[in-house]
Amino acid sequence: MSLEPPPAPIDAVPRKNTRSLDLLKDIRVLDLTSSIAGPYAAQLLADMGATVVKVEPPGKGDDVRAWGPPFLNGESLWYLSVNRNKHSITLDHAQPEGYAILQKLVAQADVVIVNLVPRIQRKLRLDVQTLSALKPDLIHVSLTGFGCNGERADLPCYDLVAEGYSGVMELTGEPDSPPQKIGTPAADLLAGQDAALATLAALHRRGRDGAGCAIDISMVESMTRFMSPRILSYLGGGDLPRRSGGRDSVIAIYQVFDTADKPITLALGNDAVWGRFWRAVGQPDVASDSDFATNALRRNHRARLVQLIAKLLREKPRSHWLEVFSRERVPAGPIQDVHEVTNDAALQSRGFIYAVETDRGVLPQIGLGIRFDDASEGTSRPPPDLGADTVSILTQWADIDPSQIEAMRRRRII
Template sequence: MQKKTGDLPFTGLPRIDDTKGHVLLEGMRVVDLSTSIAGPYGTQLLADLGATVIKVEKPDGGDDARQWGPPFIDGESPWFLSVNRNKHSVVLDLAAPEGLAVLEKLLEKADVLVVNMNERVQRKLGIDHARLAPRFPRLIHASLTGFGLRGKRADLPCYDLIAEGYSGVMDLTGEAHDDPQKVGTPAADMLAGQDVAMAVLAAYAARERTGRGAQIDVSMQATMTRFMAPRLSSFLSSGELPTRSGGKDSVIAIYQVFDTADRQISLGLGNDAIWRRFWVAVGVPEPGLDPRYASNADRRAHRQEIVEKIAGILRARTRDEWLALFGENRIPAGPINRLDEVAADDELLRQGFLYQAQAANGPIPQVGLGIAIDGRSAAHRKAPPKLGEDTEAILSGMIDLAPDRIRKSEEAGAA
């Protein structure tokens, strides 16, 4: 049974009304054909920074993520709502000639096209770079796929789970005796979306110099594997194959989770000065001065005995007592928060990073951009759109499509 909106945790978040938001990308126009999480997250980042993002969705159901639930908030998927603010939704059937014709009118006014289809499907629909570039030479054409546009895997379907498995991150996540685990958030999706936004911005800056657009090819596998660069580089440099350890095998000694008298704590003793400060803070200065532990390499060699010493000390007091002491002594440490604790974090709430906004069907929760520009961090300009809610406004306002042409498109099933 679904809870009433008033009983949900987000109703305690601060309310934010639509604002002007960030304007660094004001004037950039993005046509977004992507669905699910990765592509929409990338275009939301651009929208949060001021770009106008036109989300083109299929007439029957729209973005796949609209159906991802439960939970739902007044019929809307929180997964969809999390990556689609500050956008305008237009319904077009790209398989219909009239729908493709309208899309091309939009591209005449656009700077960027984002798609998450492989090249075979792009060619079938007539939206591949090779076809569009001659007509729209200034267009930045960004493709986000599982394995890139070229190579033997180019046509294979992919989700976040699949990309994480390819990258090696699942093999190294979890306790030694447990099965491989994916990261607890769609990491490959979110990171690939960031790559799309980063590459688009680089191409946009280059176009200011050259006047030419670009073809961007983002692979979720490549993105997620780059995320593993420190671990992969370490293996390539040593031949030592790491195994799952519950995060207890960091190159930094000591850098892991410990038990306290009540709740767990994370502790990172990342350099020699912090190492020495830690032992003074806990009232046992001798290990900090012991020449056997003088360098990080020395501490790695004696990791197990050091961990046992620290574990015995930390079990004597509560987590919050240790966090207060470590904060006073500038020792990196933190809690292992549950999501309800994250949602109640007073600093995140003070920053307006977690908030609720008014959408078409009622209030919804949002997780902000979290980037302050000239002292301002609010990025909310528009709630995630209902399917097709901006079709008429965009088609008539941006490309001057006459009302009868819009009506004919709708009658033909193209919009």
């Protein structure tokens, strides 16, 4: 029998139907991507108010629509996690008539996001040179595994592959365990965030001088930049970092400790925190010991200090220590599983974990986590059904008569 807690029921998650942000309300984005990284980039822009049109293959749509279980009311929850606030159209732009429609859409767009390797971009005429000829001030975002040039440019890539290249897997896990993947698609999400950030910068420059931009995002490079503190420490110091589990190799006391019942994290990151910790546990004499006056000295005595702290914390339960450390402003916290995260009252109270009512049922969502004038994203449009907005977008953006649209649907162009 499984001992795992049941999933948090959706009806226990607060509802949120706030007005959407309007920071990018005049910006139009064509999302030609699939899976996670590209759709996440487009969702970030949509959350901030851009009109995002997700262009999908007729019949099957984005690959991620099929990723599951788990499914909710027949929909992939992975799809639901990265596609809110978008419109969806279906279009086979590999066909000549479909490509002619895509050209009209590009001419109306400010941003186009693609996640095909350069060779396929050129083959399908989605590369920056071709699309910028249609709209010189276009922001063209290419989000690939290895970037638009170099010997690996045309190699396929997924999050797992990018994590392996970056070095993060080699440093994740316990010292005696094999390399481990991070527990979320980190390379996808970091690259998607980079793509959104770069798009905002390019839009700002275009507003200043009217210039378009070719943005080149590499999942491997986004993930590797995430490793900067470790890589630079090696390049400048010469010590090759190794897996250390829940312990950090730079800060002397920065790791997981067991308590009388559940583990906690403890981060004694500077001398002031070091002193507050020992005063909080009733042993101020340790804080004033000259042997432990600096982090460098504490590292020299790390094994002894870890043993001392571990013995102390095992005497009381986690709730006791968290209350003490909170009161004394000592950085510490629980190690929450996903069930506990979804029930975190503080996250819920900020509107970060919520659900929305739709005509397809109640959908859970995770917020943008960024506030503008004390407001964050609304969910004015839940993740769209496949092709839900084909008629309205082709009518409004491409000036196509509805009767033509129906004829193209019969020919499976849309």
